[in-house]
Amino acid sequence: xxxxxxxxxxxxxxxxxxxxxxxxxxxxxxxxxxxxxxxxxxxxxxxxxxxxxxxxxxxxxxxxxxxxxxxxxxxxxxxxxxxxxxxxxxxxxxxxxxxxxxxxxxxxxxxxxxxxxxxxxxxxxxxxxxxxxxxxxxxxxxxxxxxxxxxxxxxxxxxxxxxxxxxxxxxxxxxxxxxxxxxxxxxxxxxxxxxxxxxxxxxxxxxxxxxxxxxxxxxxxxxxxxxxxxxxxxxxxxxxxxxxxxxxxxxxxxxxxxxxxxxxxxxxxxxxxxxxxxxxxxxxxxxxxxxxxxxxxxxxxxxxxxxxxxxxxxxxxxxxxxxxxxxxxxxxxxxxxxxxxxxxxxxxxxxxxxxxxxxxxxxxxxxxxxxxxxxxxxxxxxxxxxxxxxxxxxxxxxxxxxxxxxxxxxxxxx
Numbered sequence: 001x002x003x004x005x006x007x008x009x010x011x012x013x014x015x016x017x018x019x020x021x022x023x024x025x026x027x028x029x030x031x032x033x034x035x036x037x038x039x040x041x042x043x044x045x046x047x048x049x050x051x052x053x054x055x056x057x058x059x060x061x062x063x064x065x066x067x068x069x070x071x072x073x074x075x076x077x078x079x080x081x082x083x084x085x086x087x088x089x090x091x092x093x094x095x096x097x098x099x100x101x102x103x104x105x106x107x108x109x110x111x112x113x114x115x116x117x118x119x120x121x122x123x124x125x126x127x128x129x130x131x132x133x134x135x136x137x138x139x140x141x142x143x144x145x146x147x148x149x150x151x152x153x154x155x156x157x158x159x160x161x162x163x164x165x166x167x168x169x170x171x172x173x174x175x176x177x178x179x180x181x182x183x184x185x186x187x188x189x190x191x192x193x194x195x196x197x198x199x200x201x202x203x204x205x206x207x208x209x210x211x212x213x214x215x216x217x218x219x220x221x222x223x224x225x226x227x228x229x230x231x232x233x234x235x236x237x238x239x240x241x242x243x244x245x246x247x248x249x250x251x252x253x254x255x256x257x258x259x260x261x262x263x264x265x266x267x268x269x270x271x272x273x274x275x276x277x278x279x280x281x282x283x284x285x286x287x288x289x290x291x292x293x294x295x296x297x298x299x300x301x302x303x304x305x306x307x308x309x310x311x312x313x314x315x316x317x318x319x320x321x322x323x324x325x326x327x328x329x330x331x332x333x334x335x336x337x338x339x340x341x342x343x344x345x346x347x348x349x350x351x352x353x354x355x356x357x358x359x360x361x362x363x364x365x366x367x368x369x370x371x372x373x374x375x376x377x378x379x380x381x382x383x384x385x386x387x388x389x390x391x392x393x394x395x396x397x398x399x400x401x402x403x404x405x406x407x408x409x410x411x412x413x414x
Contacts, residue, residue: 006255007274013259014269021070021207021263022106024200028073029093029134030115031080035145035174039115040073042174042189045213045266045340048073058092060085069266070207074109083126090130097137109138110204111196116159118144118152118171123159131164139167139199147171147188168195189214210266213341220334223264227326230257234322250318257326265333267340276348277329280355324362331358 028036037049046052052066057074064073074096078089101108112134116123134140142159144152152171159169172188193214200208209222233253262269332355339346346354 006278007271009255010258010262010274010278011269011271013255014262015068017259017263018068018070018210018266021210022204023070023072024111024204024207024211025072025074025100025107025109027093027097027109027112027134027138028075028115029079029112029130030076030143030145031117032077033080034115034117035172036075036113036115038174039113039143039145039172042172042186043193043214044071044211045069046268048211057096060089060092061096069211071211079127086126090126090133093130094133097134101137110200112138112140113143114140114166115143115145116155118147118155120155121151121158122155128162128164131166135164135166141167141192141195141199142169143192144169144171145174147173148177148184167199170195193218206264209264213266213337216334216337216341219265219337220330223261223330223333224327226260226264227257227323227330230254230260231319231322231326235319250322254322254325257322258329261326261329261333265337267333267337272348273351276352277332277355280352280359320363324359328355328358328362 028040030036040049041047046066046069048066048069048071049064052064052069052073054062054064054075057063060076060078062075062077064075065071076089076093078085097109114127114131114134116127131140131142142164144156144159146152156169156171170188170192172192173184173186174189175186177184193212197205197208197218206222209219212218230253234250332351335354336346336351
């Protein structure tokens with residue numbers, strides 16, 4: 001398989017993995033100007049509100065989606081209008097929630113963010129009635145947007161004392177706020193992300209991890225957990241007794257692993273990025289391991305012990321290569337994701353150099369650890385062999401003594 005085929009295979013598998021994800025459905029409720037767009041862009045990747053496709057669902061509701069991001073956002077409008085319009089909005093929201101629930105688990109609303117500007121001092125009775133109605137369909141998190149100073153804290157205390165039975169009340173400052181020369185950093189997004197994640201069903205948590213860009217470490221942690229499954233598989237592939245057959249199985253498995261990691265991180269992957277990473281892997285210590293792979297496969301031609309020895313070394317080599325590939329790739333994607341969140345696009349040559357450096361370091365560190373483990377085991381077996389020799393020597397000695405004693409007894413009797 002040449003590099004061009006590898007690139008297309010990785011991109012195709014990545015798209016397949018994302019298509020498998022069930023989208024998370026979130027309802028946004030709040031008056032115009034409350035900061036819903038800023039909140040969503042702060043929580044989710046790719047400036048979703050600006051770059052996504054908004055389609056009207058009803059007069060006061062629109063659905064926002066974007067290709068390769070497993071999330072559907074339902075945004076409400078019109079709550080700031082007169083009481084007649086508000087009643088229409090409430091009817092539309094309730095009807096939508098009922099219809100989506102009837103369509104099944106995949107379509108129902110999973111979370112509701114009720115957004116309130118923290119500069120206010122109270123919430124209206126109509127809003128309380130709406131919150132009480134909404135919580136019958138999905139967990140409601142009240143989000144106090146534009147939270148600065150003591151006023152937001154007082155409003156939070158006031159709402160909590162209403163005992164509305166909501167999932168949480170969270171103060172949010174979705175992006176840094178500048179006052180003259182002083183900058184107040186964003187706050188509350190990590191708390192909102194964590195609470196949302198806790199409330200979701202297991203089958204859609206990966207979709208949320210893909211879409212969010214608040215906690216890059218959560219993406220990396222999830223990716224490492226999945227990678228370990230592939231690493232175990234790689235070790236088993238090395239034991240295939242047919243010479244050189246394991247390489248043909250290992251490469252597709254590693255492509256699947258990379259695609260799975262891509263789907264978890266959710267960063268934009270084009271041909272040039274994938275080409276940079278593949279070029280980096282090919283130009284590192286992988287050649288040394290490929291040579292070892294050939295030698296260990298050649299051992300498999302030897303019947304019996306050759307197959308066992310070749311399989312053991314080949315399995316270890318496959319495991320080392322797959323571990324280095326997975327962990328270095330996750331580290332590089334974490335770095336890219338953090339830069340993208342800041343609006344910084346990395347140059348392709350920079351990605352290639354970073355991948356090459358990280359992959360080489362992981363190969364060296366893993367080989368060193370495996371060599372240490374092997375040396376410990378070798379020392380252990382030396383001890384075992386010595387024990388066997390010592391015990392057998394003692395046994396032989398005891399047999400010789402018993403034989404000499406019997407001879408002595410026989411001669412004495414004579």
